[in-house]
Amino acid sequence: MAAADPAPELVSGRPSGSLLRDRKLIAILIAGGVMAFVVTAVVGFSGAFFSSTSHSPGNEYSAAGMGLTLARTGELVDGSGMVAGDSRSGTQTVTNQGHRGRLTLDARGVDGQSPLAKALTVVVQQTDPALAQPAYDGPLAGLAQVPLGTLATGDRRSYRITVTWPAGTGSGAAGTSTSLTFDWQIESVS
Structure with a gap:
């Protein structure tokens, strides 16, 4: 049996076009996943984390007297x-x-x-x-x-x-x- 020729991309030291396309595909998938995560986080949790508190100090009550x-x-x-x-x-x-x-x-x-x-x-x-x-x-x-x-x-x-x-x-x-x-x-x- 003859030895198999090494993959052409490994011999020349440069990536072949199919690997570049795979890297672009991987980058697009990662970017899409990040965007999907961000959209889900913003839409899913936006109403739950916003709150506001105000104070009205000095409220005092007393009953008027009878006489x-x-x-x-x-x-x-x-x-x-x-x-x-x-x-x-x-x-x-x-x-x-x-x-x-x-x-x-x-x-x-x-x-x-x-x-x-x-x-x-x-x-x-x-x-x-x-x-x-x-x-x-x-x-x-x-x-x-x-x-x-x-x-x-x-x-x-x-x-x-x-x-x-x-x-x-x-x-x-x-x-x-x-x-x-x-x-x-x-x-x-x-």
Whole structure:
């Protein structure tokens, strides 16, 4: 057997045209692969890596206060020495010092078992601005959480409170007593 001739490209020391074409093909394939990788990376991941953060410092919140001012403090209706058939009145002006709120009136500390407390009736009438219907007209023992409407900031209203011992009632009330605190309350509303 005769020895095979070496490849012509190895003998002359220069690459043949087919090897050059193979190198160009390899370079084109590599370049195409790099481009495909770059396009895939840019398209596939572009939305996931972008983010932004901003700050708004100094945000602080506090609730506005509620408050009432009463024109009179202490005894509102003088109830000393009452007898059946008596009626006594007193007035109170209430001013809202806080934001908009719902006003109520409550009688605190009434002894519901007292014969005099059972005999007395109460009428709460708004006088300024005047309303035709009383806010409350009933027994002293039932004067609890009477709604007096909504007051805006700075609103002022006046009320007359009349306590009556109706004639012919409370026969066992002679010589007894009862006491109470008129409790004006305001609760915020939106």
